[in-house]
Amino acid sequence: MDFSKVKSVYFIGIGGIGMSALARYFKANGYAVAGYDRAQTVLIDELQKEGIEICFEDELALISDVYKNPLSTLVVYTPAVSLEHEQLCYFSSHSFTIKKRSEVLGLLTCRKKGICVAGTHGKTTISTMVAHLLKQSAVDCSAFLGGVSQNYKTNLLLSERSDYVVLEADEFDRSFLKLKPYLALVSSADADHLDIYGDDRSVKESFVEFGGLIKAGGILLTKKEIELEFKERDEVCHLRYSLEDQEADFFADNIRLVDGLYCFDFYARGAVMKDMVLGVPGMVNVENAVGACAVACLTGVGEDEMRRALCGFKGIRRRFDYRIKRDDLVLIDDYAHHPEEIKATIRSVRALYPKRRVTGVFQPHLFSRTKDFYKDFARSLNQLDELIMLDIYPAREEPMEGVSSHIILDLVDLPVRKIVDKKKLIDEIKAVNPEVLLMMGAGDIDKEIDKVANALR
Structure with a gap:
C-alpha cells in the first residue's frame, strides 16, 4: 500500500484499545x-481531546466530506464490527481502500x-x-500497546531514531497472521476464541503458523512450558524463557517479596543480573518480566538500563491496578477474562495478602466464551472467599439460549456467591465489608470501578 497517497483515515470501531493506538499514530503523523x-468511554474522551472527530451513530451524514474521497482516504475497521454496519457498507460499495487494523500493523512491521x-x-x-525497557534505554522504540501504560499515560509510543516497533500480536480473528515479526514472543497458547477457531488444536496451529512468519535473521522467543511444535528454521534463532526452569535460556531464581514487591536474580544465557526489583506486584508479573527482560537483552539493552527501568515500571491501566491500598481495604482492578488469567490473578493476590479475605467481582465476557469455559471459570473463581457476579457482557454477540452467569455460579462452592444487577453492586459490596x-x-x-472506589473511600 502507498501511504503517500493517503491524506485521511477513518476508523470504524475507533474506541478499541488497538484501534485507538493506530488512530493516534496517524494523527501524530499529520493525517486527518x-x-x-x-x-x-474514557479512552474516547482522550481521543476527542487530542483533536480526533468521533461519532456515535451509524449514519452516513456524520462522516465529514474530507473522508469521502476514495483516492485519499484509508478506512480501518475492527472485526468486532458487523459487516452490515452502514458506514462500512458505504465505504465497501464506493471503492475505498479498506483494511483491518492487523493488516495496517502488518504493513508497518514489514x-x-x-x-x-x-x-x-x-x-x-x-x-x-518491553516497550518501557527499550524506551528507557539507548535502544528506544515505537510501540502500539494493548493497554494504557501508567508510565506514559497512553497506548502509543513514538520514536524518530529507533527501527524497533513493539506491538501486541492478537490471536482474535487470526489477526496476528498479518504481521511480519523480526522478534516474536509467545507467552501462552491456551484455548480461547473457540467461536473463531472451533477447537484447541486449531488455536495451537495458529500460534505455530505465527511463529513461522518471522523474518530471516530474526528470533522466536517462547515460554518453555508451552506445548507447541514450532518448525525450526536455520535462519531463525529459537530461544526459551521460564519463570524458574533453569534449563531455559532466560529464567528467574531466588524470587522473594521485599516490601510488597518481587525481587529476583535474572539469568540470561549464562549471565546473571542479581537483585532485580519489579515495580509492580504479583507473581504472574515476575514471569512476564522474565520474558520482557529477555527481549531487552536480545535487542541490546544494558544491565543498568534494564535494572532502572524494571524498578520504575508502573504497570498498565486495568492490569493488577491498585485503586485503593489501605491497611483496612485493598481494591484491585484487573482485565482478567479467561479462566487461566483469573486463576493467576487470584493466586498473585493470595501471595500478597495470605491472611486476608478476598472478595471477587467478576463480569463474564462473551456468551461463547462463557459457554466454552464455564466449568473452568468456576474452578478458578473457587479460589476466592466470596464471589459477586454480574451478567455476561455480550460485546459483539447475540444471547445464547441457556447461557448466562448462572451456569458458572451454579458450579461455584463458596459460602457467599451471588449474581447482582450493576445498579445494586455498590450496596452488595458494602454488605460483605x-x-x-x-x-x-x-x-x-470498567465503568463501575470509579463508582465503587469512590463509595468505598
Whole structure:
C-alpha cells in the first residue's frame, strides 16, 4: 500500500484499545483522523481531546466530506464490527481502500523491526514492559500497546531514531497472521476464541503458523512450558524463557517479596543480573518480566538500563491496578477474562495478602466464551472467599439460549456467591465489608470501578 497517497483515515470501531493506538499514530503523523464507535468511554474522551472527530451513530451524514474521497482516504475497521454496519457498507460499495487494523500493523512491521508479543494471556503486560525497557534505554522504540501504560499515560509510543516497533500480536480473528515479526514472543497458547477457531488444536496451529512468519535473521522467543511444535528454521534463532526452569535460556531464581514487591536474580544465557526489583506486584508479573527482560537483552539493552527501568515500571491501566491500598481495604482492578488469567490473578493476590479475605467481582465476557469455559471459570473463581457476579457482557454477540452467569455460579462452592444487577453492586459490596476486593472482567465493568472506589473511600 502507498501511504503517500493517503491524506485521511477513518476508523470504524475507533474506541478499541488497538484501534485507538493506530488512530493516534496517524494523527501524530499529520493525517486527518476521524471515526465511529458506539459509546463514549474514557479512552474516547482522550481521543476527542487530542483533536480526533468521533461519532456515535451509524449514519452516513456524520462522516465529514474530507473522508469521502476514495483516492485519499484509508478506512480501518475492527472485526468486532458487523459487516452490515452502514458506514462500512458505504465505504465497501464506493471503492475505498479498506483494511483491518492487523493488516495496517502488518504493513508497518514489514518496514520496521517488529517485536510482536503473542499469547492468549500476558501479551499486553509483556509488550508494555518491553516497550518501557527499550524506551528507557539507548535502544528506544515505537510501540502500539494493548493497554494504557501508567508510565506514559497512553497506548502509543513514538520514536524518530529507533527501527524497533513493539506491538501486541492478537490471536482474535487470526489477526496476528498479518504481521511480519523480526522478534516474536509467545507467552501462552491456551484455548480461547473457540467461536473463531472451533477447537484447541486449531488455536495451537495458529500460534505455530505465527511463529513461522518471522523474518530471516530474526528470533522466536517462547515460554518453555508451552506445548507447541514450532518448525525450526536455520535462519531463525529459537530461544526459551521460564519463570524458574533453569534449563531455559532466560529464567528467574531466588524470587522473594521485599516490601510488597518481587525481587529476583535474572539469568540470561549464562549471565546473571542479581537483585532485580519489579515495580509492580504479583507473581504472574515476575514471569512476564522474565520474558520482557529477555527481549531487552536480545535487542541490546544494558544491565543498568534494564535494572532502572524494571524498578520504575508502573504497570498498565486495568492490569493488577491498585485503586485503593489501605491497611483496612485493598481494591484491585484487573482485565482478567479467561479462566487461566483469573486463576493467576487470584493466586498473585493470595501471595500478597495470605491472611486476608478476598472478595471477587467478576463480569463474564462473551456468551461463547462463557459457554466454552464455564466449568473452568468456576474452578478458578473457587479460589476466592466470596464471589459477586454480574451478567455476561455480550460485546459483539447475540444471547445464547441457556447461557448466562448462572451456569458458572451454579458450579461455584463458596459460602457467599451471588449474581447482582450493576445498579445494586455498590450496596452488595458494602454488605460483605471486603478486606481485599478484586474486580475482574473485559466488558463494561470498567465503568463501575470509579463508582465503587469512590463509595468505598
